[in-house]
Structures are given as structure tokens and as C-alpha cells.
């Protein structure tokens with residue numbers, strides 16, 4: 115128990131130190147200004163209380179000979195400060211918030227980029243943490259610095275009031291301070307509880323966000339409307355919101371009860387102080403000045419301690435959120451990294467899958483159960499198999515998005531795990547089955563394959579020509595600069611209805627091909643269902659240019675249209691997690707195995723359709 119407390123205090127201190135360091139690096143001037151103003155603001159109430167006492171004592175004890183003007187002027191200055199400092203302070207705090215937020219966001223996404231694999235992104239717990247870290251990166255680090263500073267400032271205020279109170283009545287001072295202890299403890303406990311609730315509600319809020327995102331999404335709008343799924347999704351979204359609301363309401367009720375008890379305690383202490391001080395004043399033990407100072411200090415200590423407790427609680431809550439941000443920013447690599455990664459030379463001999471076993475996690479079934487195959491350099495290898503056989507999984511392993519659980523993949527004899535992963539990917543180009551549609555211009559959509567191409571229109575156009583999409587793109591209202599989306603408009607052309615267009619599925623497929631083609635260095639070309647959305651003429655055209663384009667490169671092509679793989683050097687059939695058969699088209703047909711069955715079934719289907727057309 116003690117160790118847990120020590121640990122959480124240690125991690126809170128570490129988080130606090132890092133947040134302060136981040137703020138100091140992001141905006142040193144704003145931090146200094148904000149800190150000085152916070153301290154200045156902290157002593158204003160005590161100064162006002164003492165000046166008021168001096169003034170009143172001066173008047174009531176007949177010491178009017180002493181010129182009251184300096185005290186009056188000082189009171190005016192203090193009032194001026196009390197009015198102006200909060201605005202200045204808010205200005206510096208906003209500056210600090212903006213600069214720290216920018217820095218934190220940069221660091222968060224740089225850390226996210228450092229995760230080279232996909233597995234971490236597929237963990238729900240990581241997604242929850244990332245969501246909290248995104249919130250924290252936006253505001254938490256800077257508001258945590260404000261909260262920490264406000265803890266310091268309020269401590270200064272409270273201490274100065276406590277010292278003042280000590281002068282007037284030590285007993286009352288002890289009483290007031292003791293009464294504040296439960297307030298501080300309760301506020302901190304409530305803040306911890308709130309942070310735990312936020313973490314616990316992570317999955318619920320992420321699901322709510324998912325449903326609301328779907329309801330507002332352009333991509334999902336078609337299906338949702340056709341299938342009338344709107345009310346169903348709205349119901350699910352509201353169910354998640356109600357769950358979150360119920361948890362928060364329970365939390366609020368607990369807090370309300372506790373706050374009520376604390377308010378009673380505070381009222382008791384203030385009442386006692388009032389009775390005591392008025393009696394003392396009547397008995398002539400306290401002057402009018404003393405009385406006002408005493409009442410001001412009791413209120414000051416109490417109010418100060420309550421706001422200290424609130425600042426501590428807020429800082430504590432922010433610290434916990436910031437902890438999620440730190441956990442992401444300081445997370446180790448998701449894929450084991452070689453201490454001395456081997457540079458990736460041009461592929462000369464080939465890629466070997468050696469007894470590769472893979473499952474997505476220990477809770478999942480094995481997808482690959484000992485796949486062994488060799489992809490010779492310069493060859494075209496077709497991957498065939500039923501849905502879910504593991505074809506896409508195999509190529510994802512080749513890109514090292516995951517590591518095999520057992521066995522190895524060797525690039526010219528070197529295990530992929532020993533290679534520099536970024537260099538490896540620099541040698542691979544790919545069209546994934548679930549390629550992205552970016553809501554950006556045509557140029558950007560293609561140049562994503564090699565960001566340097568964004569500055570080289572000729573390169574982008576060449577890739578588009580090879581993919582057979584150039585003519586369509588130049589015909590767009592703004593050619594390659596046209597946005598392939600209607601979600602955004604080109605800056606400065608908000609009134610122009612022509613700024614964005616939507617492409618057809620087959621056109622998008624060709625844009626994705628162009629994105630793969632724009633890569634200058636490509637030893638290995640991965641094409642996962644590259645002609646899925648193409649019409650027969652486009653498929654023929656694209657196949658021809660692909661053959662030309664691929665010549666010399668090693669290609670791994672996944673396709674359910676077996677006809678497109680007829681001329682592959684090697685066709686590999688995956689089944690039951692292993693290589694069921696392999697060979698060229700003729701050999702596999704002659705063998706009469708699963709490939710022959712798949713091919714003949716498909717060919718029969720086409721023949722029947724042709725027959726039906728002719729008979730019609």
C-alpha cells in the first residue's frame with residue numbers, strides 16, 4: 115500500500131517536472147511572466163487586509179496625526195493590481211497554453227510515428243490511452259502548469275494569511291488550519307476518483323464517438339440511409355452516452371454529499387471565529403482594525419485552503435491525464451529493434467519465408483502455420499487462396515508491420531528483424547486491398563507514395579499515365595490540383611462549386627496504383643487485388659502497363675481473378691495456414707489440385723455467362 119502511494123507520488127512528481135520542463139522549453143518568457151504574476155497576485159489579498167487594518171486603526175484609535183494618505187495610496191495601488199493582474203496573467207497563460215500545446219502535439223505525433231508496426235494501434239487499451247493523450251496534448255500539459263503554479267501561488271496566499279492569523283490568534287489559527295485538512299484530503303481523493311472515472315469511461319466514450327462519427331460520415335451515409343440504420347446507430351450512440359452519464363451522475367452525487375459535509379465544517383469554523391472575535395472586540399481585547407484583519411484572515415485562510423485543495427485536486431487530475439500522454443510519448447518501440455540494423459541492399463537473390471507461423475495475438479487463432487516459400491528476385495509470384503487464407507497477412511509480414519511468431523522472413527538471407535525497417539519499406543511499393551482515399555488533391559493522393567514527388571509534377575503524371583488515370587485527372591476542373599473530395603474546399607475559393615470532385619471506385623483504384631508507381635526505388639511490388647474495381651478494358655490496359663512497369667522488379671500479386679495470374683512465374687496456393695501447392699499455371703492445372711478446381715470453377719462461370727449471353 116505504502117509502496118503504491120510512494121510510486122504514485124513519484125510518478126506525479128516526475129510528470130509535474132516534465133510538464134514544467136516542457137512549458138519552459140516551449141515558452142520561457144510566458145512561463146516566467148505567468149509565474150511572477152501568479153506570485154504577485156498571491157500576496158494582493160493579504161496586503162489589502164493589512165492596509166485596511168492600518169487605515170481603520172488609524173481612524174478609530176485617533177492616531178489621525180499620522181498621515182493616512184500613503185496607506186490610502188497603497189490601497190488604491192493594491193486595488194489596481196487586483197484588477198489588472200488577472201487579465202495580464204490570463205494573457206500569459208493563453209500564450210503558454212498555445213506554445214506548450216503545439217509542442218506537446220508535435221511530440222505526441224512524433225512518438226506515434228515511431229511505432230513502426232500495426233499491432234499497437236489494434237489494441238483497444240492503446241486506443242483509449244491515445245485518446246486521453248490527445249486530449250492531454252491539446253490542453254493538459256499547459257493547464258497542468260497553470261494548476262501547479264496556482265498551487266504555489268495559493269500556498270503563498272494561505273501562508274501569508276496563516277502568519278497574519280497567528281499574530282492575532284494562535285488558537286484560532288490552529289483551528290482553522292486543522293479544519294482545512296479534511297477539505298484538502300477530500301478534494302484530492304475526489305480528483306483521483308474523477309481521473310479513474312475518465313479512464314474507466316474511455317471505451318464507452320470511444321464507442322459513442324465511433325457511432326456519432328458514423329452517423330456524420332459521408333462514406334457511411336449511403337448504406338445507413340438505404341438500410342435505414344440511422345435510428346439503430348443513434349440508439350447505440352445514446353446508450354453509450356447514457357452509460358457515461360449514469361457513471362458521471364453517480365460520481366457527482368458522491369461529490370455533492372462530500373461537498374455538503376465540507377461546507378458545514380467550514381460554516382462551523384467561520385461561525386466560531388466570528389463569535390470569538392466579536393466577543394473579544396466587545397471586551398476591548400481586539401481593535402476594530404484587528405477585528406477586520408482577523409475576519410479577513412479567517413476567510414482568507416479558509417478560502418485559500420479550499421482553493422488550494424481545488425488546485426491540488428485539479429493538478430492531480432491533470433497529472434493523471436498527463437501520465438497517459440507520457441506513457442505514449444515515452445513508450446518503447448513496438449517492434450524489436452536491432453541494435454545495429456543492417457542496411458538494406460537491392461534485392462539480388464530473393465525473399466524466403468522460412469517456416470513462418472503467425473497469429474494476430476495470443477487470443478487469436480493461428481493464421482499461418484509454417485509457411486515456407488521462396489520469392490526469387492525479379493519474379494512475379496501470384497498468391498491464391500480462399501477468403502481468409504492469410505494472403506494479405508503474408509504481405510503485411512513482408513512489409514514488417516508484424517513479426518512472425520515463429521520462423522523468419524529473409525531478405526537475401528538476412529532476417530527482416532535485422533534490417534532497418536524504414537529502409538526496407540523504402541524498397542517496397544504496394545497497393546493494399548484496403549487502400550486509402552485521401553481527402554486531398556489528385557497530386558497529393560499520388561505523391562503520398564513518395565512525398566518528394568509533390569514537388570515533381572512530371573513524376574506524378576508519369577505514374578498516373580502508367581496507372582491509366584492521367585487523362586481522367588487532366589480533365590478535372592483544376593487538373594491535378596483538383597481536390598478528390600467534397601469535404602474541403604481550396605483555400606480562397608470557398609464560393610466556387612467546382613473545387614472538389616468525387617472519383618469512381620475504379621478511378622480510385624487507379625489513383626492507388628499511381629501512388630504505388632510513383633516510388634522511384636522499388637525492388638518489391640506488392641499488389642493486393644490491384645484490379646478489383648476495374649472494368650474489363652481498364653483491367654486489360656492496367657495489366658499490360660503493370661507487366662511493363664514490373665519488368666525487373668519482384669512482384670507479389672494477390673488476386674481472385676485467376677486469369678490475371680496465368681503468366682506469373684510462380685503461383686502459390688495458401689490453404690489451412692500453409693502452402694498447399696505451388697508451381698506455374700500449367701503445372702498446377704495439370705496437377706488437378708485446389709488451384710485447378712478454383713480456376714476451372716471460375717472459367718466455367720465465365721463460360722456459362724457467355725453461353726447465356728449468346729443464347730439471349
Ligand SMILES: Nc1ncnc2c1ncn2[C@@H]1O[C@H](COP(=O)(O)OP(=O)(O)OP(=O)(O)O)[C@@H](O)[C@H]1O
Pocket residue numbers: 236474478481499500501502503504505506507508547
Ligand atoms: N488485424 C487483424 N487482427 C486480427 N485478425 C485479423 C487481422 N487481419 C486479418 N485478420 C484475420 O486473419 C485472417 C486472414 O486474413 P487475410 O486478410 O490475411 O486473408 P486473405 O487471404 O487476404 O483474405 P481475402 O481473400 O478475403 O482478402 C482472417 O481470418 C482475418 O479475420
